[in-house]
Amino acid sequence: MKRMKKPISLALSLVMITAVLVGSASAAPLIVNGGFETGDFTGWTLTLPSGASASVVTSFTSDQGLLYSPVEGNYFAVLKTNGANLFTKLSQVITIPSGAWVEGWAAFDARDHLPFNDTAYVRIYDETGTTLLATPWFSDVAKVGNYGDDP
Numbered sequence: 001m002k003r004m005k006k007p008i009s010l011a012l013s014l015v016m017i018t019a020v021l022v023g024s025a026s027a028a029p030l031i032v033n034g035g036f037e038t039g040d041f042t043g044w045t046l047t048l049p050s051g052a053s054a055s056v057v058t059s060f061t062s063d064q065g066l067l068y069s070p071v072e073g074n075y076f077a078v079l080k081t082n083g084a085n086l087f088t089k090l091s092q093v094i095t096i097p098s099g100a101w102v103e104g105w106a107a108f109d110a111r112d113h114l115p116f117n118d119t120a121y122v123r124i125y126d127e128t129g130t131t132l133l134a135t136p137w138f139s140d141v142a143k144v145g146n147y148g149d150d151p
Contacts, residue, residue, distance in 0.1 A: 030096065036073075041056065045090070050082070053088075063111050066109075066149045077090060106120070112147070117140050117142050119141075122137040
């Protein structure tokens with residue numbers, strides 16, 4: 001069985017809510033604290049640019065009044081960046097065995113307007129962390145509209 005190490009990287013601008021899980025035929029979790037059930041960022045590498053914030057919460061209300069709750073478990077992460085071309089990043093290097101899959105949930109609370117097209121995404125890189133393999137989720141202000149939300 002071939003095993004590959006792949007960094008899972010969540011790079012965000014403004015607010016993104018995410019819980020990432022990895023499953024396999026044996027259903028053994030491959031991501032440490034994937035649902036943030038420790039109530040913190042244990043197992044994750046968090047990169048915070050100046051003015052950014054990150055927290056693990058049980059609920060979150062967007063600026064438009066949309067209430068976010070965990071899809072599974074009791075917690076999820078909320079990440080915020082403050083500034084153009086600055087990204088708050090959550091990452092973890094994992095080994096994905098053959099037959100395993102990655103699944104998760106993400107949302108975007110724009111809190112901005114065009115022409116300031118803030119972005120949020122989930123990206124999967126190769127074992128070097130430099131080659132982008134997939135972007136399974138992406139959102140931006142152009143998609144959700146001025147001050148919009150993307151559940």
